[in-house]
Amino acid sequence: MTTTDASPKGKAVQWEDVRLPAWVIGIMGGIALVAFWWLISTIFLNPSGRQIIPSPPDVIGAYITTGWDYFARNFSVTLVEAGIGYLWGNGLALALAFIVLLVPRFEGVAMQFAILTYCVPIVAIGMLAVVLFPVPKAGEPSGTAVFLAALSVFFTTVVGALLGLKSADRSSLDLITVYGGSKLTQLRKVRLIAALPAILNALQIAVPAAFLGAVLGEFFGKIEAGVGLAMILAQQNSDAPLVWALALASGAVALAGFALVGLVARLIAPWSKGAQK
Incomplete structure (x- = not known):
């Protein structure tokens, strides 16, 4: 899949050509990990209704x-x-x-x-x-x-x-x-x-x-x-x-x-x- 914009050299810009800085990828990965952790903590409960895995705010x-x-x-x-x-x-x-x-x-x-x-x-x-x-x-x-x-x-x-x-x-x-x-x-x-x-x-x-x-x-x-x-x-x-x-x-x-x-x-x-x- 390509975008409608073209590069200065006249070539179509492809998504695989986009390179994000390492620190941006690290931040995005960290946010995704915390979101997944938060989701899991709300899903898995013990029979009494208490959280088995504490949520990020609890920690x-x-x-x-x-x-x-x-x-x-x-x-x-x-x-x-x-x-x-x-x-x-x-x-x-x-x-x-x-x-x-x-x-x-x-x-x-x-x-x-x-x-x-x-x-x-x-x-x-x-x-x-x-x-x-x-x-x-x-x-x-x-x-x-x-x-x-x-x-x-x-x-x-x-x-x-x-x-x-x-x-x-x-x-x-x-x-x-x-x-x-x-x-x-x-x-x-x-x-x-x-x-x-x-x-x-x-x-x-x-x-x-x-x-x-x-x-x-x-x-x-x-x-x-x-x-x-x-x-x-x-x-x-x-x-x-x-x-x-x-x-x-x-x-x-x-x-x-x-x-x-x-x-x-x-x-x-x-x-x-x-x-x-």
């Missing part, structure tokens, strides 16, 4: 009623736990990837270990972590939450780092070898540069994974504050709007962290996103 009311301090207190604890787990999990994953490159014989064992951490149900690991880590004191992060946050990012970072490190140009590696360079020199001069985009992508994916791992860890650990504890209390009180408010706020925080690491990655390695230096 907004939960934010206003609960107050900023409540969310800030709980999210600050979870963010600390996720941040510590993020650093530990990614640090150990990168160290393991570098060791595998320097000592290739360890690759089979390293990959089996990484796959094991990914395949074992995190719920089962959480139950074990409760026994391993002591009950945190007031104001201290939960060891269980930190451990599960680190575990949640380990596999993806190991795989991403290894794929990136192995993607280095073979001729450049051979040149270093000809001039007497060691594998460590290859790692520093060639492999790290070649692997930087893949490593940064893995670190970006690890942000929401670490936050999710920390929240799951709070379901098991004995803590006094945190997003996981807040969700449990809201569920026990049958406060569905507050549960949804916490869930949506968690998604927003994870998305903000994902976008922040993506921005840092673009600044450090602009070629990885197709940008010009």
Whole structure:
């Protein structure tokens, strides 16, 4: 289908030629999603006539009623736990990837270990972590939450780092070898540069994974504050709007962290996103 107007060059303008800015598409998608959510909340009711899914005004009311301090207190604890787990999990994953490159014989064992951490149900690991880590004191992060946050990012970072490190140009590696360079020199001069985009992508994916791992860890650990504890209390009180408010706020925080690491990655390695230096 074409319009009756013609372009300056005399060609008919087609609908598929119209390109909207990305932010306009994002706003339209958000409005459509909220409208669909509102519609679903009015349709699905329990036998007593109460809403099973809270409407957007109900969730907004939960934010206003609960107050900023409540969310800030709980999210600050979870963010600390996720941040510590993020650093530990990614640090150990990168160290393991570098060791595998320097000592290739360890690759089979390293990959089996990484796959094991990914395949074992995190719920089962959480139950074990409760026994391993002591009950945190007031104001201290939960060891269980930190451990599960680190575990949640380990596999993806190991795989991403290894794929990136192995993607280095073979001729450049051979040149270093000809001039007497060691594998460590290859790692520093060639492999790290070649692997930087893949490593940064893995670190970006690890942000929401670490936050999710920390929240799951709070379901098991004995803590006094945190997003996981807040969700449990809201569920026990049958406060569905507050549960949804916490869930949506968690998604927003994870998305903000994902976008922040993506921005840092673009600044450090602009070629990885197709940008010009």
